[in-house]
Amino acid sequence: MTDAPCTLVILGASGDLTKRLLMPSLLNLQEEGHLPQQFKLIGMAKDAMTQEQFQNHLGECIGQFATRTFKPENWQRLLQATDYLSGDLTSPDDIRRLAKMLEGSPNVLFYLAVAPSLFGPIADQLAAVGLNSEEGGWRRLIVEKPFGHDLKSAQELNARLQAHWKESQLYRIDHYLGKETVQNILAFRFANGLFEPIWNRKYIDHVQLTVAETVGVETRGKFYDKTGALRDMVQNHMFQMLAYIAMDPPNTFRAQAIRDRKMELISAIHTLSPEEVRRWVVRGQYGPGDSLPGYRQEEYVDKNSVTETFVAAQFHIDNWRWAGVPFFLRTGKRLPKKTAVLSIHFLPAPSILWRDTPAHNLKPNELLFHIQPDQGVELSFEAKVPGPSMDLQTVTMRFSYEQAFEVGRGTGYETLLYDAIRGDETLFSRADVVEAGWAAIQPILDVWQAEPAGNFPNYSAGSWGPAEADTLIRETHREWLNP
Ligand code: BG6
Numbered sequence: 001m002t003d004a005p006c007t008l009v010i011l012g013a014s015g016d017l018t019k020r021l022l023m024p025s026l027l028n029l030q031e032e033g034h035l036p037q038q039f040k041l042i043g044m045a046k047d048a049m050t051q052e053q054f055q056n057h058l059g060e061c062i063g064q065f066a067t068r069t070f071k072p073e074n075w076q077r078l079l080q081a082t083d084y085l086s087g088d089l090t091s092p093d094d095i096r097r098l099a100k101m102l103e104g105s106p107n108v109l110f111y112l113a114v115a116p117s118l119f120g121p122i123a124d125q126l127a128a129v130g131l132n133s134e135e136g137g138w139r140r141l142i143v144e145k146p147f148g149h150d151l152k153s154a155q156e157l158n159a160r161l162q163a164h165w166k167e168s169q170l171y172r173i174d175h176y177l178g179k180e181t182v183q184n185i186l187a188f189r190f191a192n193g194l195f196e197p198i199w200n201r202k203y204i205d206h207v208q209l210t211v212a213e214t215v216g217v218e219t220r221g222k223f224y225d226k227t228g229a230l231r232d233m234v235q236n237h238m239f240q241m242l243a244y245i246a247m248d249p250p251n252t253f254r255a256q257a258i259r260d261r262k263m264e265l266i267s268a269i270h271t272l273s274p275e276e277v278r279r280w281v282v283r284g285q286y287g288p289g290d291s292l293p294g295y296r297q298e299e300y301v302d303k304n305s306v307t308e309t310f311v312a313a314q315f316h317i318d319n320w321r322w323a324g325v326p327f328f329l330r331t332g333k334r335l336p337k338k339t340a341v342l343s344i345h346f347l348p349a350p351s352i353l354w355r356d357t358p359a360h361n362l363k364p365n366e367l368l369f370h371i372q373p374d375q376g377v378e379l380s381f382e383a384k385v386p387g388p389s390m391d392l393q394t395v396t397m398r399f400s401y402e403q404a405f406e407v408g409r410g411t412g413y414e415t416l417l418y419d420a421i422r423g424d425e426t427l428f429s430r431a432d433v434v435e436a437g438w439a440a441i442q443p444i445l446d447v448w449q450a451e452p453a454g455n456f457p458n459y460s461a462g463s464w465g466p467a468e469a470d471t472l473i474r475e476t477h478r479e480w481l482n483p
Helices: 014-029 051-064 072-080 092-101 116-128 151-164 182-190 221-224 228-246 254-267 272-278 412-421 431-450 467-474
Strands: 007-009 041-046 082-086 108-112 138-144 171-174 202-211 281-284 309-315 327-332 337-345 367-371 377-386 392-401
Touching: 014 051, 014 072, 014 412, 041 092, 051 072, 051 082, 072 082, 082 281, 082 337, 092 116, 108 116, 108 272, 116 138, 116 151, 138 272, 151 431, 171 431, 182 228, 182 367, 182 377, 202 228, 228 254, 228 309, 228 327, 228 337, 228 431, 254 431, 272 309, 272 431, 281 467, 309 467, 327 467
Parallel strands: 007 041, 007 108, 041 082, 108 138, 138 171, 202 327
Antiparallel strands: 202 337, 281 309, 309 327, 337 367, 367 377, 377 392
Protein backbone atom coordinates (compact mmCIF):
# COMPACT_ATOMS: atom_id res chain seq x y z
CA MET A 1 0.00 0.00 0.00
CA THR A 2 1.12 3.52 -0.69
CA ASP A 3 0.20 6.32 1.69
CA ALA A 4 0.34 9.15 -0.81
CA PRO A 5 -3.13 10.40 -1.75
CA CYS A 6 -4.31 9.60 -5.25
CA THR A 7 -7.20 10.67 -7.43
CA LEU A 8 -8.06 8.40 -10.32
CA VAL A 9 -9.95 10.09 -13.15
CA ILE A 10 -11.59 7.70 -15.59
CA LEU A 11 -12.26 9.52 -18.83
CA GLY A 12 -15.03 7.67 -20.64
CA ALA A 13 -16.37 6.27 -17.38
CA SER A 14 -19.79 5.24 -18.64
CA GLY A 15 -18.35 2.58 -20.96
CA ASP A 16 -17.83 -1.15 -20.67
CA LEU A 17 -14.27 -1.04 -19.40
CA THR A 18 -15.25 0.76 -16.20
CA LYS A 19 -18.02 -1.58 -15.20
CA ARG A 20 -16.47 -4.85 -16.38
CA LEU A 21 -12.85 -4.39 -15.39
CA LEU A 22 -11.89 -1.18 -13.63
CA MET A 23 -14.48 -1.15 -10.84
CA PRO A 24 -14.10 -4.87 -10.03
CA SER A 25 -10.31 -4.35 -9.95
CA LEU A 26 -10.54 -1.31 -7.69
CA LEU A 27 -12.85 -3.27 -5.42
CA ASN A 28 -10.35 -6.13 -5.23
CA LEU A 29 -7.61 -3.64 -4.39
CA GLN A 30 -9.82 -2.09 -1.72
CA GLU A 31 -10.52 -5.53 -0.25
CA GLU A 32 -6.80 -6.27 -0.04
CA GLY A 33 -6.02 -2.90 1.52
CA HIS A 34 -4.01 -1.85 -1.53
CA LEU A 35 -5.71 1.48 -2.22
CA PRO A 36 -4.31 4.60 -0.56
CA GLN A 37 -6.16 5.84 2.52
CA GLN A 38 -6.92 9.04 0.66
CA PHE A 39 -8.22 7.64 -2.60
CA LYS A 40 -10.70 9.47 -4.81
CA LEU A 41 -12.31 8.41 -8.03
CA ILE A 42 -13.83 10.76 -10.58
CA GLY A 43 -15.71 9.35 -13.52
CA MET A 44 -16.15 11.66 -16.48
CA ALA A 45 -18.23 11.00 -19.57
CA LYS A 46 -20.71 12.67 -21.89
CA ASP A 47 -23.74 11.00 -20.37
CA ALA A 48 -25.86 13.31 -18.28
CA MET A 49 -25.78 11.74 -14.81
CA THR A 50 -25.54 13.01 -11.27
CA GLN A 51 -23.02 11.66 -8.83
CA GLU A 52 -25.78 9.60 -7.23
CA GLN A 53 -26.95 8.17 -10.54
CA PHE A 54 -23.40 7.22 -11.44
CA GLN A 55 -22.93 5.50 -8.08
CA ASN A 56 -26.22 3.64 -8.55
CA HIS A 57 -25.15 2.56 -12.02
CA LEU A 58 -21.87 1.19 -10.64
CA GLY A 59 -23.77 -0.50 -7.82
CA GLU A 60 -26.01 -2.28 -10.33
CA CYS A 61 -23.01 -3.50 -12.30
CA ILE A 62 -20.72 -4.70 -9.55
CA GLY A 63 -22.94 -7.63 -8.63
CA GLN A 64 -22.58 -8.87 -12.18
CA PHE A 65 -18.87 -8.24 -12.70
CA ALA A 66 -17.21 -8.64 -9.27
CA THR A 67 -14.69 -11.47 -9.52
CA ARG A 68 -14.80 -12.45 -5.83
CA THR A 69 -17.13 -12.22 -2.88
CA PHE A 70 -16.54 -8.91 -1.13
CA LYS A 71 -17.36 -7.07 2.06
CA PRO A 72 -20.21 -4.59 1.43
CA GLU A 73 -18.41 -1.98 3.56
CA ASN A 74 -15.45 -2.03 1.18
CA TRP A 75 -17.70 -1.40 -1.79
CA GLN A 76 -19.47 1.39 0.13
CA ARG A 77 -16.13 2.98 0.92
CA LEU A 78 -15.19 2.95 -2.74
CA LEU A 79 -18.54 4.39 -3.77
CA GLN A 80 -18.29 7.15 -1.23
CA ALA A 81 -14.98 8.16 -2.73
CA THR A 82 -16.57 8.33 -6.19
CA ASP A 83 -17.72 11.44 -7.97
CA TYR A 84 -18.97 12.06 -11.49
CA LEU A 85 -18.60 14.85 -13.99
CA SER A 86 -20.75 15.01 -17.05
CA GLY A 87 -18.95 16.68 -19.92
CA ASP A 88 -17.40 16.52 -23.34
CA LEU A 89 -13.90 15.11 -22.98
CA THR A 90 -12.51 17.28 -25.74
CA SER A 91 -14.18 20.53 -24.75
CA PRO A 92 -11.79 23.05 -23.17
CA ASP A 93 -14.58 24.35 -20.91
CA ASP A 94 -15.50 20.91 -19.62
CA ILE A 95 -11.87 19.95 -19.03
CA ARG A 96 -11.49 23.22 -17.10
CA ARG A 97 -14.39 22.09 -14.91
CA LEU A 98 -12.48 18.88 -14.32
CA ALA A 99 -9.40 20.88 -13.39
CA LYS A 100 -11.49 22.81 -10.90
CA MET A 101 -12.66 19.55 -9.31
CA LEU A 102 -9.07 18.41 -9.07
CA GLU A 103 -7.89 21.46 -7.16
CA GLY A 104 -6.40 20.14 -3.95
CA SER A 105 -5.60 16.71 -5.46
CA PRO A 106 -1.81 16.53 -5.61
CA ASN A 107 -1.46 13.19 -7.39
CA VAL A 108 -3.70 12.38 -10.30
CA LEU A 109 -3.92 9.32 -12.50
CA PHE A 110 -5.90 9.87 -15.70
CA TYR A 111 -7.27 6.77 -17.39
CA LEU A 112 -8.18 7.13 -21.07
CA ALA A 113 -11.01 4.59 -21.32
CA VAL A 114 -12.12 5.99 -24.68
CA ALA A 115 -11.99 5.28 -28.40
CA PRO A 116 -8.40 5.41 -29.70
CA SER A 117 -9.18 8.42 -31.91
CA LEU A 118 -9.66 10.42 -28.69
CA PHE A 119 -6.32 9.57 -27.03
CA GLY A 120 -4.48 12.46 -28.67
CA PRO A 121 -7.21 15.12 -28.41
CA ILE A 122 -7.92 14.42 -24.73
CA ALA A 123 -4.23 14.32 -23.79
CA ASP A 124 -3.85 17.70 -25.51
CA GLN A 125 -6.83 19.20 -23.67
CA LEU A 126 -5.62 18.01 -20.28
CA ALA A 127 -2.23 19.56 -20.98
CA ALA A 128 -3.80 22.78 -22.25
CA VAL A 129 -5.28 23.46 -18.80
CA GLY A 130 -2.07 22.46 -17.03
CA LEU A 131 -3.24 19.05 -15.82
CA ASN A 132 0.03 17.54 -17.04
CA SER A 133 2.06 19.72 -14.69
CA GLU A 134 3.81 17.84 -11.91
CA GLU A 135 4.57 20.89 -9.82
CA GLY A 136 2.45 20.00 -6.80
CA GLY A 137 2.52 16.21 -7.15
CA TRP A 138 2.56 13.59 -9.87
CA ARG A 139 0.32 13.37 -12.94
CA ARG A 140 0.12 10.15 -14.99
CA LEU A 141 -1.84 9.16 -18.04
CA ILE A 142 -2.92 5.58 -18.69
CA VAL A 143 -3.50 4.91 -22.37
CA GLU A 144 -5.55 1.88 -23.37
CA LYS A 145 -4.94 -0.17 -26.46
CA PRO A 146 -4.90 -0.22 -29.45
CA PHE A 147 -1.89 2.06 -29.57
CA GLY A 148 -1.85 3.00 -33.23
CA HIS A 149 -2.98 1.13 -36.31
CA ASP A 150 0.40 0.66 -37.92
CA LEU A 151 3.95 1.87 -37.42
CA LYS A 152 3.33 5.36 -38.75
CA SER A 153 0.21 6.02 -36.69
CA ALA A 154 1.91 4.66 -33.53
CA GLN A 155 4.84 7.02 -34.12
CA GLU A 156 2.44 9.91 -34.64
CA LEU A 157 0.51 9.09 -31.48
CA ASN A 158 3.72 8.82 -29.47
CA ALA A 159 4.90 12.16 -30.81
CA ARG A 160 1.56 13.81 -30.02
CA LEU A 161 1.46 12.50 -26.45
CA GLN A 162 5.10 13.29 -25.85
CA ALA A 163 4.60 16.86 -27.02
CA HIS A 164 3.00 17.67 -23.66
CA TRP A 165 3.70 14.67 -21.44
CA LYS A 166 7.01 13.22 -20.34
CA GLU A 167 7.54 9.57 -21.23
CA SER A 168 7.68 8.82 -17.49
CA GLN A 169 4.08 10.09 -17.20
CA LEU A 170 2.75 7.78 -19.93
CA TYR A 171 1.45 4.34 -18.99
CA ARG A 172 0.49 2.32 -22.06
CA ILE A 173 -1.59 -0.67 -21.02
CA ASP A 174 -1.14 -4.21 -22.25
CA HIS A 175 -3.43 -6.23 -20.04
CA TYR A 176 -1.52 -9.45 -20.70
CA LEU A 177 1.32 -8.03 -18.62
CA GLY A 178 -1.08 -7.88 -15.68
CA LYS A 179 -1.61 -11.64 -15.79
CA GLU A 180 0.15 -13.50 -12.97
CA THR A 181 1.24 -16.29 -15.29
CA VAL A 182 2.87 -13.83 -17.69
CA GLN A 183 4.75 -12.13 -14.86
CA ASN A 184 5.74 -15.58 -13.64
CA ILE A 185 7.72 -16.16 -16.84
CA LEU A 186 10.29 -13.68 -15.53
CA ALA A 187 10.29 -15.24 -12.06
CA PHE A 188 10.69 -18.69 -13.55
CA ARG A 189 13.55 -17.72 -15.81
CA PHE A 190 15.48 -15.38 -13.59
CA ALA A 191 14.83 -16.61 -10.05
CA ASN A 192 15.97 -20.15 -10.84
CA GLY A 193 19.54 -20.99 -11.75
CA LEU A 194 18.62 -24.13 -13.60
CA PHE A 195 17.20 -22.81 -16.83
CA GLU A 196 19.24 -19.85 -18.00
CA PRO A 197 22.27 -21.92 -19.10
CA ILE A 198 20.10 -23.99 -21.45
CA TRP A 199 17.93 -21.10 -22.67
CA ASN A 200 19.40 -20.78 -26.13
CA ARG A 201 19.83 -22.28 -29.58
CA LYS A 202 22.20 -24.97 -28.30
CA TYR A 203 19.43 -26.67 -26.32
CA ILE A 204 16.17 -25.32 -27.66
CA ASP A 205 14.76 -26.52 -30.96
CA HIS A 206 11.85 -24.12 -31.22
CA VAL A 207 9.26 -22.15 -29.27
CA GLN A 208 5.49 -22.03 -29.71
CA LEU A 209 2.87 -19.62 -28.48
CA THR A 210 -0.81 -20.32 -29.00
CA VAL A 211 -3.50 -17.91 -27.85
CA ALA A 212 -6.84 -19.40 -28.81
CA GLU A 213 -10.29 -17.99 -28.19
CA THR A 214 -13.67 -19.65 -28.62
CA VAL A 215 -15.54 -16.36 -28.92
CA GLY A 216 -16.14 -14.64 -32.22
CA VAL A 217 -16.07 -10.87 -32.54
CA GLU A 218 -19.10 -10.50 -30.27
CA THR A 219 -20.37 -6.91 -30.40
CA ARG A 220 -17.04 -5.46 -31.55
CA GLY A 221 -17.48 -5.99 -35.28
CA LYS A 222 -16.97 -2.32 -36.15
CA PHE A 223 -13.64 -2.14 -34.38
CA TYR A 224 -12.46 -5.62 -35.26
CA ASP A 225 -13.20 -5.41 -38.95
CA LYS A 226 -10.71 -2.54 -39.19
CA THR A 227 -8.21 -4.30 -36.94
CA GLY A 228 -7.84 -8.05 -37.43
CA ALA A 229 -5.97 -10.64 -35.38
CA LEU A 230 -2.46 -9.51 -36.28
CA ARG A 231 -2.95 -6.01 -34.90
CA ASP A 232 -5.31 -7.07 -32.13
CA MET A 233 -3.19 -9.83 -30.59
CA VAL A 234 0.23 -10.36 -32.19
CA GLN A 235 1.76 -6.88 -32.22
CA ASN A 236 1.01 -6.34 -28.54
CA HIS A 237 0.10 -9.25 -26.25
CA MET A 238 1.97 -11.97 -28.09
CA PHE A 239 5.12 -9.95 -28.67
CA GLN A 240 5.16 -8.98 -24.99
CA MET A 241 5.08 -12.64 -24.01
CA LEU A 242 7.66 -13.44 -26.65
CA ALA A 243 9.91 -10.77 -25.16
CA TYR A 244 9.57 -12.22 -21.66
CA ILE A 245 10.39 -15.71 -22.85
CA ALA A 246 13.33 -14.74 -25.02
CA MET A 247 14.94 -11.57 -23.68
CA ASP A 248 18.30 -11.45 -21.93
CA PRO A 249 18.36 -11.19 -18.14
CA PRO A 250 18.11 -7.59 -16.94
CA ASN A 251 20.72 -6.31 -14.47
CA THR A 252 18.09 -5.24 -11.97
CA PHE A 253 14.38 -5.70 -11.58
CA ARG A 254 13.76 -2.02 -12.24
CA ALA A 255 11.48 -0.81 -14.99
CA GLN A 256 14.19 0.66 -17.17
CA ALA A 257 16.38 -2.45 -17.16
CA ILE A 258 13.48 -4.75 -17.99
CA ARG A 259 12.14 -2.48 -20.71
CA ASP A 260 15.63 -2.11 -22.21
CA ARG A 261 15.98 -5.90 -22.49
CA LYS A 262 12.51 -6.15 -24.00
CA MET A 263 13.33 -3.45 -26.48
CA GLU A 264 16.49 -5.29 -27.56
CA LEU A 265 14.51 -8.45 -28.10
CA ILE A 266 11.53 -7.02 -29.97
CA SER A 267 13.75 -4.90 -32.17
CA ALA A 268 15.75 -8.05 -33.01
CA ILE A 269 12.68 -9.79 -34.50
CA HIS A 270 13.73 -10.60 -38.03
CA THR A 271 12.26 -8.21 -40.59
CA LEU A 272 10.30 -10.38 -42.99
CA SER A 273 10.78 -9.94 -46.72
CA PRO A 274 7.59 -10.04 -48.84
CA GLU A 275 8.54 -13.57 -49.86
CA GLU A 276 8.95 -14.63 -46.22
CA VAL A 277 5.57 -13.08 -45.40
CA ARG A 278 3.96 -15.24 -48.08
CA ARG A 279 5.75 -18.38 -46.86
CA TRP A 280 5.79 -17.91 -43.11
CA VAL A 281 2.59 -16.08 -42.26
CA VAL A 282 -0.81 -17.70 -42.65
CA ARG A 283 -4.03 -15.74 -42.29
CA GLY A 284 -7.48 -17.13 -41.79
CA GLN A 285 -11.07 -16.08 -41.38
CA TYR A 286 -13.78 -18.24 -39.86
CA GLY A 287 -16.79 -19.33 -41.81
CA PRO A 288 -19.92 -20.93 -40.31
CA GLY A 289 -19.42 -24.08 -38.25
CA ASP A 290 -20.68 -25.78 -35.09
CA SER A 291 -24.03 -24.01 -35.62
CA LEU A 292 -22.24 -20.68 -35.32
CA PRO A 293 -22.30 -17.92 -37.93
CA GLY A 294 -19.25 -17.13 -40.01
CA TYR A 295 -17.31 -13.92 -39.47
CA ARG A 296 -18.90 -12.23 -42.47
CA GLN A 297 -22.33 -12.85 -40.95
CA GLU A 298 -21.43 -11.15 -37.65
CA GLU A 299 -22.98 -7.81 -36.72
CA TYR A 300 -21.22 -4.71 -38.17
CA VAL A 301 -18.88 -6.82 -40.30
CA ASP A 302 -18.55 -6.18 -44.02
CA LYS A 303 -20.20 -9.01 -45.97
CA ASN A 304 -17.08 -9.29 -48.14
CA SER A 305 -14.61 -8.60 -45.38
CA VAL A 306 -11.01 -9.72 -45.90
CA THR A 307 -10.07 -9.09 -42.26
CA GLU A 308 -8.21 -11.99 -40.67
CA THR A 309 -9.53 -13.61 -37.49
CA PHE A 310 -6.62 -16.06 -37.35
CA VAL A 311 -2.86 -15.76 -37.77
CA ALA A 312 -0.12 -18.36 -37.61
CA ALA A 313 3.43 -17.26 -38.23
CA GLN A 314 7.03 -18.27 -37.99
CA PHE A 315 9.26 -15.56 -36.57
CA HIS A 316 13.01 -15.51 -36.03
CA ILE A 317 15.08 -13.46 -33.68
CA ASP A 318 18.24 -12.10 -35.18
CA ASN A 319 20.63 -12.42 -32.28
CA TRP A 320 23.31 -14.79 -31.02
CA ARG A 321 21.10 -16.60 -28.50
CA TRP A 322 18.30 -17.45 -30.89
CA ALA A 323 19.90 -17.72 -34.34
CA GLY A 324 18.16 -20.52 -36.23
CA VAL A 325 15.43 -21.13 -33.62
CA PRO A 326 11.94 -20.65 -35.05
CA PHE A 327 9.23 -19.05 -32.91
CA PHE A 328 5.79 -20.21 -34.02
CA LEU A 329 2.93 -17.93 -33.00
CA ARG A 330 -0.72 -18.77 -33.52
CA THR A 331 -3.89 -16.95 -32.49
CA GLY A 332 -7.48 -16.92 -33.58
CA LYS A 333 -11.11 -16.46 -32.76
CA ARG A 334 -13.71 -19.24 -32.86
CA LEU A 335 -11.14 -21.94 -32.21
CA PRO A 336 -12.16 -25.08 -30.29
CA LYS A 337 -10.81 -24.00 -26.92
CA LYS A 338 -9.97 -20.89 -24.91
CA THR A 339 -6.35 -21.31 -24.01
CA ALA A 340 -2.99 -19.56 -23.98
CA VAL A 341 0.13 -21.71 -23.80
CA LEU A 342 3.78 -20.88 -24.36
CA SER A 343 5.93 -23.93 -24.96
CA ILE A 344 9.66 -24.46 -25.16
CA HIS A 345 10.63 -27.48 -27.22
CA PHE A 346 14.10 -28.75 -26.38
CA LEU A 347 16.39 -30.58 -28.76
CA PRO A 348 16.05 -34.37 -28.54
CA ALA A 349 18.51 -36.56 -26.66
CA PRO A 350 20.73 -38.61 -29.00
CA SER A 351 18.75 -41.74 -29.74
CA ILE A 352 21.70 -43.96 -30.70
CA LEU A 353 21.79 -45.63 -27.32
CA TRP A 354 18.16 -46.68 -27.64
CA ARG A 355 18.22 -47.96 -31.22
CA ASP A 356 17.93 -51.66 -30.29
CA THR A 357 15.31 -51.17 -27.59
CA PRO A 358 11.55 -50.76 -27.84
CA ALA A 359 12.15 -47.13 -26.92
CA HIS A 360 13.81 -45.93 -30.11
CA ASN A 361 11.37 -43.07 -30.60
CA LEU A 362 12.42 -40.52 -27.99
CA LYS A 363 10.19 -37.54 -27.44
CA PRO A 364 12.04 -34.27 -26.83
CA ASN A 365 11.46 -32.49 -23.51
CA GLU A 366 8.86 -29.77 -23.48
CA LEU A 367 8.40 -26.99 -20.99
CA LEU A 368 4.92 -25.50 -21.03
CA PHE A 369 3.80 -22.23 -19.52
CA HIS A 370 0.05 -22.40 -19.13
CA ILE A 371 -1.03 -18.77 -19.18
CA GLN A 372 -4.81 -19.28 -19.07
CA PRO A 373 -7.30 -20.65 -18.17
CA ASP A 374 -5.05 -23.30 -16.59
CA GLN A 375 -2.33 -21.54 -14.71
CA GLY A 376 0.90 -23.36 -14.19
CA VAL A 377 4.12 -24.75 -15.57
CA GLU A 378 4.66 -28.25 -16.84
CA LEU A 379 7.81 -30.15 -17.83
CA SER A 380 7.58 -33.34 -19.82
CA PHE A 381 10.27 -35.99 -19.84
CA GLU A 382 10.77 -39.64 -20.67
CA ALA A 383 10.41 -42.25 -17.94
CA LYS A 384 10.74 -46.01 -17.87
CA VAL A 385 7.46 -47.91 -17.84
CA PRO A 386 7.55 -50.48 -14.99
CA GLY A 387 8.21 -54.00 -16.27
CA PRO A 388 10.97 -56.23 -17.58
CA SER A 389 11.63 -54.39 -20.84
CA MET A 390 13.00 -50.90 -21.41
CA ASP A 391 9.83 -49.20 -22.54
CA LEU A 392 9.64 -45.43 -22.23
CA GLN A 393 6.69 -43.15 -21.76
CA THR A 394 6.41 -39.39 -21.63
CA VAL A 395 5.40 -38.17 -18.18
CA THR A 396 5.02 -34.69 -16.72
CA MET A 397 5.97 -32.68 -13.66
CA ARG A 398 3.48 -29.98 -13.01
CA PHE A 399 3.21 -26.86 -10.92
CA SER A 400 -0.30 -25.51 -10.61
CA TYR A 401 -1.02 -22.06 -9.26
CA GLU A 402 -4.29 -23.18 -7.78
CA GLN A 403 -2.69 -25.97 -5.79
CA ALA A 404 0.40 -24.04 -4.72
CA PHE A 405 -1.16 -20.73 -3.74
CA GLU A 406 -4.39 -19.39 -2.46
CA VAL A 407 -5.33 -16.98 -5.16
CA GLY A 408 -8.55 -15.05 -5.43
CA ARG A 409 -9.74 -14.56 -8.96
CA GLY A 410 -8.99 -11.13 -10.36
CA THR A 411 -9.44 -9.25 -13.61
CA GLY A 412 -5.72 -8.86 -14.37
CA TYR A 413 -6.08 -5.08 -14.05
CA GLU A 414 -5.43 -5.00 -10.30
CA THR A 415 -1.64 -5.11 -10.59
CA LEU A 416 -1.68 -2.60 -13.43
CA LEU A 417 -3.74 -0.06 -11.48
CA TYR A 418 -1.75 -0.66 -8.33
CA ASP A 419 1.56 -0.18 -10.17
CA ALA A 420 0.36 2.98 -11.93
CA ILE A 421 -0.67 4.41 -8.55
CA ARG A 422 2.76 3.57 -7.14
CA GLY A 423 4.59 4.84 -10.21
CA ASP A 424 6.06 1.50 -11.23
CA GLU A 425 6.26 1.51 -15.02
CA THR A 426 7.61 -2.03 -15.42
CA LEU A 427 4.39 -3.58 -16.71
CA PHE A 428 3.58 -0.76 -19.12
CA SER A 429 4.83 -0.44 -22.68
CA ARG A 430 7.41 2.18 -23.49
CA ALA A 431 7.14 4.22 -26.69
CA ASP A 432 10.09 2.56 -28.42
CA VAL A 433 8.91 -0.95 -27.50
CA VAL A 434 5.47 -0.31 -28.97
CA GLU A 435 7.02 1.05 -32.16
CA ALA A 436 9.40 -1.92 -32.40
CA GLY A 437 6.37 -4.25 -32.25
CA TRP A 438 4.71 -2.37 -35.08
CA ALA A 439 7.92 -2.33 -37.10
CA ALA A 440 8.07 -6.13 -36.87
CA ILE A 441 4.57 -6.65 -38.27
CA GLN A 442 4.57 -3.76 -40.75
CA PRO A 443 5.94 -5.94 -43.61
CA ILE A 444 3.02 -8.35 -43.07
CA LEU A 445 0.48 -5.51 -43.07
CA ASP A 446 2.01 -4.19 -46.28
CA VAL A 447 1.88 -7.50 -48.14
CA TRP A 448 -1.65 -8.25 -46.96
CA GLN A 449 -2.86 -4.86 -48.00
CA ALA A 450 -1.36 -5.24 -51.45
CA GLU A 451 -2.59 -8.82 -51.79
CA PRO A 452 -6.00 -9.19 -50.08
CA ALA A 453 -6.93 -12.76 -49.16
CA GLY A 454 -8.85 -14.42 -51.96
CA ASN A 455 -9.80 -17.60 -50.09
CA PHE A 456 -11.73 -16.30 -47.06
CA PRO A 457 -13.47 -17.82 -45.18
CA ASN A 458 -10.92 -20.62 -44.94
CA TYR A 459 -11.67 -22.32 -41.64
CA SER A 460 -14.87 -23.37 -39.93
CA ALA A 461 -15.89 -21.89 -36.63
CA GLY A 462 -14.86 -24.40 -33.97
CA SER A 463 -11.83 -25.77 -35.85
CA TRP A 464 -8.10 -25.14 -35.30
CA GLY A 465 -7.78 -22.71 -38.19
CA PRO A 466 -6.87 -23.14 -41.86
CA ALA A 467 -4.97 -26.21 -43.05
CA GLU A 468 -2.10 -23.95 -44.19
CA ALA A 469 -1.29 -23.30 -40.52
CA ASP A 470 -0.49 -27.00 -40.13
CA THR A 471 1.51 -27.01 -43.32
CA LEU A 472 3.50 -24.01 -42.11
CA ILE A 473 4.88 -25.93 -39.14
CA ARG A 474 4.98 -29.39 -40.75
CA GLU A 475 7.24 -28.09 -43.50
CA THR A 476 9.81 -27.58 -40.75
CA HIS A 477 9.23 -31.19 -39.51
CA ARG A 478 7.47 -30.01 -36.37
CA GLU A 479 3.89 -30.11 -35.12
CA TRP A 480 1.69 -27.68 -33.24
CA LEU A 481 1.40 -28.57 -29.63
CA ASN A 482 -2.16 -29.70 -29.05
CA PRO A 483 -3.10 -27.48 -26.13
C1 BG6 B 1 -7.96 -7.91 -26.30
C2 BG6 B 1 -8.42 -8.08 -27.72
O1 BG6 B 1 -6.85 -7.06 -26.24
O2 BG6 B 1 -7.61 -9.17 -25.78
C3 BG6 B 1 -9.59 -9.03 -27.79
O3 BG6 B 1 -8.80 -6.81 -28.25
C4 BG6 B 1 -9.25 -10.35 -27.12
O4 BG6 B 1 -10.00 -9.25 -29.12
C5 BG6 B 1 -8.68 -10.10 -25.74
O5 BG6 B 1 -10.44 -11.11 -27.04
C6 BG6 B 1 -8.16 -11.38 -25.13
O6 BG6 B 1 -7.84 -11.15 -23.79
P1 BG6 B 1 -7.95 -12.30 -22.74
O7 BG6 B 1 -7.40 -11.70 -21.48
O8 BG6 B 1 -9.40 -12.69 -22.64
O9 BG6 B 1 -7.12 -13.43 -23.25
